[in-house]
Amino acid sequence: MFGLTLAAAVGPIALLILNYGVSRGFRTAFAAGCGAAGADFIYALLAFAAGAQIVSWLAGNEAGFRRVSSLVLILLGLWMLWRACSPGVARRPAAGTVPSAADAARPFTTTFLLTLVNPLTVLVFASFAGQLPLGGSPGAAAALALAVFAGSLMVQTGLALGGAALARVLSNPRWQRLLNGLSGAIIAAFGVYGVWR
Numbered sequence: 001m002f003g004l005t006l007a008a009a010v011g012p013i014a015l016l017i018l019n020y021g022v023s024r025g026f027r028t029a030f031a032a033g034c035g036a037a038g039a040d041f042i043y044a045l046l047a048f049a050a051g052a053q054i055v056s057w058l059a060g061n062e063a064g065f066r067r068v069s070s071l072v073l074i075l076l077g078l079w080m081l082w083r084a085c086s087p088g089v090a091r092r093p094a095a096g097t098v099p100s101a102a103d104a105a106r107p108f109t110t111t112f113l114l115t116l117v118n119p120l121t122v123l124v125f126a127s128f129a130g131q132l133p134l135g136g137s138p139g140a141a142a143a144l145a146l147a148v149f150a151g152s153l154m155v156q157t158g159l160a161l162g163g164a165a166l167a168r169v170l171s172n173p174r175w176q177r178l179l180n181g182l183s184g185a186i187i188a189a190f191g192v193y194g195v196w197r
Contacts, residue, residue, distance in 0.1 A: 002153020006040060006124060012073050012190040013115055014159055019080065019183040020107050020173040021163015024177060029163045032107035033156025039115035041149035043125040048141035053071070070194030077188025084181030 013036050021029035115121055170176050 001041060001151065003037075003044075003148035003153075004150070004155055005151075006121075007036070007152040007155035011081070011118075012077075012187045013111055013118070016076070016111060016114070016182050017156060018163040019180060021160050021165075022167045022170065023180055024107075025167065026160055026164035028107050029160035030157060031105075032111040033153065033160045035108035035110065035112035036115045037149050037153040037156050038108075039112050039121070040152040041145055042116065043121055044145035044148040045141065047125045048144050049138060065117050066109055066194050066197070069114065070191040072114060073191030073194065074188050075191075076114075077184045077186070077191060080184025080187065081181050082184075084177045085182060102130070106164040 017032045017036065018028050020032045166179075169175070170179060
């Protein structure tokens with residue numbers, strides 16, 4: 001349940017996964033979703049295995065995480081906006097094209113790193129770590145971290161499917177560019193808000 005509710009919040013990561021689904025299809029969006037769920041797993045494992053101390057340290061450095069993630073979001077949003085406004089830039093792959101391992105690795109890495117430096121993720125796990133009576137059991141910590149991963153992955157998969165379904169509705173490249181540009185602008189706005197806050 002914690003993994004589901006953690007991933008269900010609409011933010012820049014959700015928009016990014018939806019955008020991958022619209023512009024590059026389900027497989028790429030699913031790879032991005034796996035990256036986000038993987039970062040949730042890492043935080044869950046740290047929080048449940050090492051206790052609140054490590055995650056509290058991460059929360060104590062929230063300002064640094066916020067600056068880094070805000071800058072990355074601004075750059076990513078501007079890049080997406082530029083791609084949406086540039087007619088010569090390649091769009092969605094042709095139907096039936098299977099993404100290469102490198103194509104799938106980029107979305108995975110992008111969402112993994114963005115989720116890992118997201119200050120909200122740090123604070124949520126810092127708060128949640130102290131709520132569980134684990135008693136230092138590595139097995140219980142690993143099982144709970146896998147449960148968080150599974151819940152998060154369910155939501156990320158839903159976002160990937162939603163983006164891919166939306167791509168079928170918005171088959172006109174002009175509508176896809178508009179949606180990509182809007183996503184880029186909103187993701188950059190999340191970054192600007194993080195800097196301003």
